Amino acid sequence: MQIDFKKFEAVASTSDEAKKLALSGAEPWTVVVANEQTGGHGRKGDEWFSPTGGLYFSIILPKSNIEDLQTLTILAAFIIAKTIKEIYGLEPLIKLPNDVLLNGKKICGILTENIIDKEIKTSVMGIGLNTNIKELPAELKGIATSLEIELKKEVDNEKIINQIIEGLRAQLEILN
């Protein structure tokens, strides 16, 4: 199935956009990408700092059972870490179940959201990766970092997103 990128300058949340699209009939592997999120969030509504420069995207996943979705959510951390290592030679650490750390600081957030009535209607995996963020706010400096801060240079967001999505597709095929 074709990957269909829906690109936005700024949205409140790429996952909220993706869920709306999914409920109006968008196909699996539709990917909502935004340069900036004004209301990016993690689990329990925790805010995800999402300024311009970072990589924020949400993928409408094919219908799968809940166990496979959980496995994929955990495998997403491995795929992201592998992508960072392969492209930039960094040594990310995976803090189980699904946090990716660089130098002990968080670099990535992954949240899978399912909409369920009598069965799973749709699943969206949201990923926020701190890529080209030059500086983090004071309250995040001790706990988070970005690829640009670590590498002291800008990275290629497009190359990273393509590699992550291909990795997820390959994993889901294996799971299914």
Added chain:
Amino acid sequence: MNLRIKIKDKEYDVEVAENDHEVRISIQGKEFIFDLDKRKVKYANDPENKTECAQRNIPEGSQRSRGEGGAKEGLSCVVLPKGGKEVKAPLAGVISDIFVKEGDTITMGQKLVSLSAMKMENEIVAEADAKIKKILVNKDEKVKESETLIIFD
């Protein structure tokens, strides 16, 4: 109005109640509700067999014959794995949010609760239009798989 009807030597107890907007027909404990405004089977439930009708349009002609035409539609039910008069937890987890309150009238697809489980956020939405009778859980409460969360009227 209570009726006893006989079809092919078998007798059925039928109860019919109607107002300006809907007709409720209860046949041997199985209830079918026909929304006259939207001409749809709004809700129908068989608690014994967990049989529930999907929303389906009632043909134009049925409005003239009301319950009779609708009953034919109501008989073409589909069997769903669960649902009915309550919402159960699809998996074990923690209730991270509750979007409704007791007494609320909700519509199909409306967000009811959010269940945080296995590093995923699961938004549980209404299968059909209904009225909420009881909410059995609180925010931040742990729930087991299949535990009843909400009961409908």
